[in-house]
Amino acid sequence: MEKMPKWAxxxxxxxLSLLMAAILSAIVIFAIGEDPVAAFxxxxxxxxxxxAGWGYTxxxxxxxxxxxxxxxxxxxxxxFNIGGEGQAMLGGLxxxxxxxxxxxxxxTLAIIGASIGGAIFGAAWAFAPAYLQAKRGSHVVITxxxxxxxxxxxxNYLLVNVLIAKGSMDPATPKFPEATxxxxxxxxxxxxxxxxxxxxxxxxxxxxxxxACVFVWLLIWRTRLGYEIRAxxxxxxxxxxxxxxxxxxxIVTMLISGALAGLMAVNTTxxxxxxxxxxxxxxAGFIGIAVALMGRNHPVGVFIAALxxxxxxxxxxxxxxxxxxxxxxxxxxxxxxxxxxxxxxxMVRMPLERLFLAxxxxxxx
Amino acid sequence: MQGGRVTxxxxxxAPAIELRGISKAFGPVQANKDISIRVMPGxxxxxxxxxxxxxxxxxxxxxxxxxxxxxxxxINGQKTQIPDSxxxxxxxxxxxxxxxxxxxxxxxxxxxxxxxxxxxLLKPSxxxxxxxxxxxxxxxxxxxxxxALIEEIGVGKQQRVEILKALYRQxxxxxxxxxxxxxxxxxxxxxxxxLARLKAEGKTIILITHKxxxxxxxxxxxxxxxxxxxTATVKTSQTSPEELAExxxxxKVLLRVDKAPAKPGAEVLLVDDLRVTDEDGxxxxxxxxxxxRAGEILGVAGVAGNGQSELLEVLGGMRPATGQVSIKGESxxxxxxxxxxxxxxxxxxxxxxxxxQHEGLIMDFAAWENLxxxxxxxxxxxxxxxxxxxxxxxxxxxRKMERFDVRPPNPRLTAKSFSGGNQQKLVLAREIERxxxxxxxxxxxxxxxxxxxxxxxxxxxxxxxxxxxxxLVSVELDEIMSLSDRIAVMxxxxxxxxxxxxxxxxxxxGLLMAGIDPDTD
Numbered sequence: 001m002e003k004m005p006k007w008a009x010x011x012x013x014x015x016l017s018l019l020m021a022a023i024l025s026a027i028v029i030f031a032i033g034e035d036p037v038a039a040f041x042x043x044x045x046x047x048x049x050x051x052a053g054w055g056y057t058x059x060x061x062x063x064x065x066x067x068x069x070x071x072x073x074x075x076x077x078x079x080f081n082i083g084g085e086g087q088a089m090l091g092g093l094x095x096x097x098x099x100x101x102x103x104x105x106x107x108t109l110a111i112i113g114a115s116i117g118g119a120i121f122g123a124a125w126a127f128a129p130a131y132l133q134a135k136r137g138s139h140v141v142i143t144x145x146x147x148x149x150x151x152x153x154x155x156n157y158l159l160v161n162v163l164i165a166k167g168s169m170d171p172a173t174p175k176f177p178e179a180t181x182x183x184x185x186x187x188x189x190x191x192x193x194x195x196x197x198x199x200x201x202x203x204x205x206x207x208x209x210x211x212a213c214v215f216v217w218l219l220i221w222r223t224r225l226g227y228e229i230r231a232x233x234x235x236x237x238x239x240x241x242x243x244x245x246x247x248x249x250x251i252v253t254m255l256i257s258g259a260l261a262g263l264m265a266v267n268t269t270x271x272x273x274x275x276x277x278x279x280x281x282x283x284a285g286f287i288g289i290a291v292a293l294m295g296r297n298h299p300v301g302v303f304i305a306a307l308x309x310x311x312x313x314x315x316x317x318x319x320x321x322x323x324x325x326x327x328x329x330x331x332x333x334x335x336x337x338x339x340x341x342x343x344x345x346x347m348v349r350m351p352l353e354r355l356f357l358a359x360x361x362x363x364x365x
Numbered sequence: 366m367q368g369g370r371v372t373x374x375x376x377x378x379a380p381a382i383e384l385r386g387i388s389k390a391f392g393p394v395q396a397n398k399d400i401s402i403r404v405m406p407g408x409x410x411x412x413x414x415x416x417x418x419x420x421x422x423x424x425x426x427x428x429x430x431x432x433x434x435x436x437x438x439x440i441n442g443q444k445t446q447i448p449d450s451x452x453x454x455x456x457x458x459x460x461x462x463x464x465x466x467x468x469x470x471x472x473x474x475x476x477x478x479x480x481x482x483x484x485x486l487l488k489p490s491x492x493x494x495x496x497x498x499x500x501x502x503x504x505x506x507x508x509x510x511x512x513a514l515i516e517e518i519g520v521g522k523q524q525r526v527e528i529l530k531a532l533y534r535q536x537x538x539x540x541x542x543x544x545x546x547x548x549x550x551x552x553x554x555x556x557x558x559x560l561a562r563l564k565a566e567g568k569t570i571i572l573i574t575h576k577x578x579x580x581x582x583x584x585x586x587x588x589x590x591x592x593x594x595x596t597a598t599v600k601t602s603q604t605s606p607e608e609l610a611e612x613x614x615x616x617k618v619l620l621r622v623d624k625a626p627a628k629p630g631a632e633v634l635l636v637d638d639l640r641v642t643d644e645d646g647x648x649x650x651x652x653x654x655x656x657x658r659a660g661e662i663l664g665v666a667g668v669a670g671n672g673q674s675e676l677l678e679v680l681g682g683m684r685p686a687t688g689q690v691s692i693k694g695e696s697x698x699x700x701x702x703x704x705x706x707x708x709x710x711x712x713x714x715x716x717x718x719x720x721x722q723h724e725g726l727i728m729d730f731a732a733w734e735n736l737x738x739x740x741x742x743x744x745x746x747x748x749x750x751x752x753x754x755x756x757x758x759x760x761x762x763x764r765k766m767e768r769f770d771v772r773p774p775n776p777r778l779t780a781k782s783f784s785g786g787n788q789q790k791l792v793l794a795r796e797i798e799r800x801x802x803x804x805x806x807x808x809x810x811x812x813x814x815x816x817x818x819x820x821x822x823x824x825x826x827x828x829x830x831x832x833x834x835x836x837l838v839s840v841e842l843d844e845i846m847s848l849s850d851r852i853a854v855m856x857x858x859x860x861x862x863x864x865x866x867x868x869x870x871x872x873x874x875g876l877l878m879a880g881i882d883p884d885t886d
Contacts, residue, residue, distance in 0.1 A: 222752045227734070227741050234727045240683050241716070241724040242739035243706025357392045 004356035009349075010301070014294055014341055016348045018308075021340040025333045034325055046318025047311045055185050055200020056317070059272065060284075061310030062202070065209040066264035067288025068306050069216050072297040074140075074257040076220055077249055078233040083129060083144025084261040085285025086151030087122040091262025092269040093155065094121030096163070096276035099176040099269075107204075110180040114270045115208065115263060122262015123255040125151060130254030134247040140254070148285070159278055172277040182271045203271035212260060213299040219256070229253050261285060293342035305341075312337060379442030381406040381538055381569040382427070387436030389422055396422040398593045400436070404538075404586075409560060409570045411580040411601070414590030415613055415814035416785050420573045423590070424540050428460045429453045440538075459531025463543045465523050467515045474498060474511040477530050494533070501532050506562050521552035528559065538569045545579060549668045550842060550875055557583050575814065577606040578843070589613055614816045624826045627850040630659035631693075633834035634680075634803050639688035639699075641675045641858075649675040650686065651858035657803065657834040662825070664849025664866075665838045668878050672858040673838045674719055677807045680836070681716035682709035683724075693802060706739055715796035717789075719807030719838065725792040726780045733762035733776035736795050769794035770820060786817025793824055803834045810844060822848060842871055856880040 026036035047053045067084040074081035081087075098117035104110035129143035156171070165174035182204050185197035220226040232239040232249040239246060268280050287309055294308070295301025316330035340348075380403040389397040396419045404410040414420050425431045427438065429447040438445050440456045447453050453460070467476050478494045498511055507525050515523060524544060531539055541560075545553040560570055560583060572584060580587050581601060588598040589612040597612050610618040634657040641650040650672050657663045667673050679686040685700040692712050698704040709716070718724035726735050737746050737758055748754035762776035769790045771783070780788055789809065796804060806825065810818045825848060829835055839845050845852055846866050854861045854877035861877040862884075876883050 218752070222755065224741055224747075224753060227753065231727055231730070231738065234729050235723060237720075237723045238725070238727050238738070241681065241706055241718055242741075243682055243708065243710070245705065360392050 004353050008352065008356065010296065013345065013349050013352060014305075016352070017340040017345065018337065020348070021333075021336040024336050024340075028329065028332060028336075029325065032325070032329070034323060039319060039323060039325060042318055042322055043311070043315030046322075047314040051185075051196040052198050052200045053314060053318075055197035055202040056314040057307070057310040058185070058202040058206050059200065059267070059310070060313040061306040062206045062209045062267045063264050063281075063284040064287050064291045064306035064309050065303060066212060066267070067261055067285050068291030068295060068302040069212055069288075069299065070257045070261035071288045071292035072295065072299070072302055073216055073220070073229075073260060074253055075292060075297050076226075076233045077229045077253040078236075079133070079250065079253060079257070080141045081126070081144055081254065081257045081261075082141055082289065083126060083147050083151075083258070083285070084264075084288045085281050085283070086144070086148035087125045087258040087261035088264045088268075088281045088285050089148075089151040089155050089279075090125040091118035091122035091265035092276050092280040093158065093265075094118045094262060095265040095269045096173050096176075099180040100163075100173060104177070104179045106179060107182055111182060111204070111208070111266060111270070114180070114266050118262040118265040118269075119259035120262070122265075123259040125262070126254045126258025127251070130251045130258075133254070134250040152279070155276075155280075156278060159276065163276065165275075170277075172273075173275045175275045176270065180270060181274055182266075184271075201272040203267065205267040205271045208263065208266060210303075212263060213303055216260070217299045225252065261288070290338040290342050293338075293345075308337075309334070378406060380404055380439070381441060382571070383439040383442075384423075384427070385437045385439070387423065387426060387438075388434045389426060389431060390434055395593050397426070397433070400590075400595045402588055402595060402598065404569060404571060406441075406537075406569050407564060407567050408585040409564055409572060409583055411572045411574065411584035411587040412590060413574060413577070413580050413587060413609060413613060415575060415816070416812065417814075418590040418613070419593040420590055421542060424460070424542060424571070424573060427453065428458060428540065454534050454536070457535060457537040459528075459534060459536025459539050461524065461527040461531060461539065461541045461544060463546055465520075465527055467523060467526060469516040470514060472512050472514055473509050473518070473526050473529075476515060476526055477511075477533050481534055497533065498529065501529060505532065505559065505566065507559060519552075521548055521555060524548070524556065525559070528563075536568075538571070539563065540571045540573070542573045543575070544572070545574070545576065549878070550871075551879065553579075577609055580609065581606055591615055610815055614814075616816075618815055618819060622822050622826065622847040624848075625830065627661045627829065629661040629850070630832060632656050633659050633693055634836065635689075635691045635694075636680075637689040639676070639679060639686055639690065641672075641679060641684065641686045643675070649858050650679070653688075653855075653858075653860055655853055655860060657836050659802075659834050660829060660832045661850040662829050662835040662837055662848055664845040664852045665836065665855055666842060666845045666852055666874055666878060667840070667855035669840050671855045671878075673840075673855050674807070675858075676855070677716070677719065677805050677836075677838055680709070680714065680805055681718065682706040682714075683718075707742065710739055710799070710801075713802035714805065715799055715801035715803070716805040717792050717796050717807060717809060719811070721788055721792050726788060728781040729779055731777050731779055732766065732771070732783070732791055733759040735780050735791055736762040736765055736776070738795065740795070740799065765794045765798055766791070768798075769824070784814070784817075785812040786814050786821075789813050789821060790817065793821060797824060797828055801833065803836065804828055805836050805838075807838045808840065809837070810839075810841070842874060845874075846871070854878055 029036040029039050047057045067088065070084050071081055094117035095114045098113045099110060102113060104113060125147060129140050129147055132138040132143050133140040159171040163173045164171055185200065185202040186195065189196045220230065228244045228249055231242065232244055232246065236246055264284060265280065269276050273280065291302055291305040291309055294305040312334050316334065319325050319330055320327045382404040384400060384402045387397050387400040400423060412420050422431065426433045429449040429452050438447060445456050447456060468479065474491060474494060477498060478490055482490045484490060495511055502508055507529055509522055509525050544556060548556060564570060574580060584601045586598060587601050589596045589609060591613060637654050639650050639653040642648050653676060665673050678684045679699065682705045685704060687699060690697050690699060692714065697712055722728060727738065746753055746758050759776050763774060766774040766776060771787050771790045780791065809821050809825065813821065825835060837848055849866055852864045852866055854874055856878060857880060861880065862882060873883055
């Protein structure tokens with residue numbers, strides 16, 4: 001017997017967690033002498049009320065969808081991939097090499113090439129931790145974290161010494177050729193009379209992210225590989241009984257996870273920066289963990305959670321811009337949301353379960 | 366109390382325990398419904414019932430783990446509140462759990478005083494405890510070395526420590542929850558001797574079990590529970606296993622397996638000099654050779670841990686080995702890529718593993734997903750080259766569940782929401798429906814209720830009669846005796862001997878299981 005209905009688990013628990021995070025954030029804002037209601041209004045105005053705000057929210061959300069999916073896929077095999085950050089950085093390198101050194105005739109082909117490049121580089125970066133876990137039992141949490149630092153150093157070295165634009169002081173590649181530039185939402189949705197999404201970075205890779213959601217859903221719940229991934233994640237002893245190879249599943253799952261994280265670079269490196277810069281991920285790899293947790297490792301949940309975190313990112317930027325609320329406090333608010341929706345999940349869930357049980361007992365009488 | 370006889374005149378002795386109208390519900394599930402029971406002092410009272418009948422809930426209420434929704438508890442005629450286990454101990458109740466609650470790297474003595482130390486200093490209380498422990502051991506014939514580490518003594522001894530723990534806390538009433546589940550037949554006999562001694566010394570014992578034989582062997586009175594209700598309380602001497610089984614299940618149950626003589630055909634499985642060394646470098650199989658023919662059941666008996674599990678695992682493709690194994694005359698790989706479970710299945714070997722919760726099923730998967738587990742690459746289950754045909758598989762699953770009487774027959778429920786017996790039927794349905802040449806079965810009825818045992822045994826016999834070879838591993842001697850056409854006894858990684866069930870008995874098999882060959886003496 002389930003303790004509470006599915007809808008309560010999927011909707012009510014995260015909503016209540018969010019509410020508690022919001023209340024606590026309001027108290028913190030109030031404590032430093034600002035008006036929480038005004039602050040919240042400013043966040044909503046800045047992130048959701050104008051199309052340009054949406055343009056930023058969706059841009060961030062795109063990143064979080066990719067990294068959230070990356071964590072989710074790995075988690076179905078009970079592998080905790082914390083290396084989204086490093087895999088996305090290497091994805092950036094893959095995207096940059098594809099865009100710089102292959103003469104693309106049109107962006108439609110370039111995005112395909114860049115996706116393949118980003119995915120392969122991201123997957124390759126996940127391979128070593130995956131191999132070490134599968135063959136040597138080195139815990140993937142530890143190795144993927146270490147590989148984040150290595151990725152940062154590799155990128156740093158390459159940008160400063162190898163890929164840097166001639167005569168530039170800025171550790172970044174030259175701008176990608178015009179033909180690889182992706183259409184932004186402004187290009188796609190503005191008409192002659194009204195300009196939408198002015199100045200915002202959201203671009204066509206948002207749809208690539210949606211496509212990735214569908215892909216992950218099909219992979220996990222409709223394919224044999226997904227079946228084996230889930231079986232292995234639930235019980236490695238049962239997987240052994242069924243003849244599912246632990247080594248194969250561990251490596252293949254991590255490769256898919258790394259590829260998804262690497263795809264994020266299509267949005268940031270090709271879509272927004274149009275060149276590879278230092279620290280192209282800005283922590284999106286870590287946010288992916290929170291997104292996956294909150295989204296219950298389901299693509300639909302990941303999509304919704306990514307939107308929420310996109311809103312927090314963009315709304316937070318607005319706060320920093322227009323109020324005296326310091327930038328650090330915005331990080332605190334984001335942390336509170338992560339804390340409540342992720343780590344303190346049971347704090348909300350257990351009383352709710354008890355409530356539902358009590359309710360049913362009453363009905364049964 | 367003399368000989369623990371139940372006194373007819375109630376006025377002379379108050380019951381050691383009396384429960385009146387105990388009820389307890391978990392959500393919509395009524396675990397205990399208006400239960401009343403009287404246990405006279407100095408007797409052994411059995412409580413028997415299928416899994417989920419409410420036995421453990423009732424005892425948890427008595428031990429203060431749960432609070433009853435309604436009802437009263439009387440200890441020695443005094444109305445008593447038991448809000449927690451401390452109160453139960455004060456009332457003189459001791460509990461021996463199915464899964465022992467001992468600290469593995471503590472000594473016997475340390476475990477016994479754990480939670481009952483007097484004063485902040487350990488040394489004086491240890492010294493005091495040692496004295497009373499030695500006295501207790503003498504009084505009840507419970508020999509254990511006080512300074513041995515728990516992890517170094519066997520399960521039988523560990524159970525004695527649990528009993529000593531309760532006695533040390535001056536328990537007058539001992540509750541034992543499925544105490545023989547982890548014991549060998551010999552250890553179980555020893556336990557029963559200890560219980561008889563305790564009874565003789567005037568202790569009151571409540572024995573919870575689902576094994577009819579134990580009830581008949583040792584109890585004075587027995588209460589039967591079914592679906593949360595107490596269906597009967599009778600004197601053991603005035604009942605029979607058949608009657609108790611009927612009371613438990615609610616219908617007539619066939620306790621003996623009905624089967625025609627085997628008509629063995631060609632050799633299906635041939636094993637020669639099979640050897641396995643485990644991760645710690647210990648040799649678990651030391652040269653096993655056996656054969657199973659079509660249309661016969663070879664039962665492998667033995668005390669758990671003598672290599673039977675490894676034998677099944679090797680044949681099922683779960684661990685590598687050396688030696689020769691052939692199926693229908695063609696040899697199979699014992700190491701490398703083609704030695705996994707899927708290769709075995711493609712060679713016509715089906716496997717009902719010993720541990721259905723960790724091997725045979727994925728508890729969080731729906732029944733329909735579990736019903737293709739291991740066979741999920743079969744083209745029959747695919748919609749096209751990329752995707753699986755989930756809706757078709759679900760429909761197939763519903764039909765299989767109906768044929769194997771899985772209740773409830775809903776393929777979308779997760780495996781963990783089925784009872785033990787129905788989980789086992791899921792595994793059997795999956796493996797038998799594939800129509801294998803050889804079926805490996807490990808502990809087919811472990812933790813399975815009586816009604817389902819009958820069904821499972823019938824299915825295994827039916828597969829045999831269909832001309833398939835069956836290798837059965839079980840620690841239940843009764844099961845081995847009644848199902849097998851031939852019996853092989855394993856001890857310490859070797860086969861001690863083979864017997865025909867018609868020409869052997871429990872005593873002879875018991876000796877073989879202990880590594881003694883009666884013929885050579």
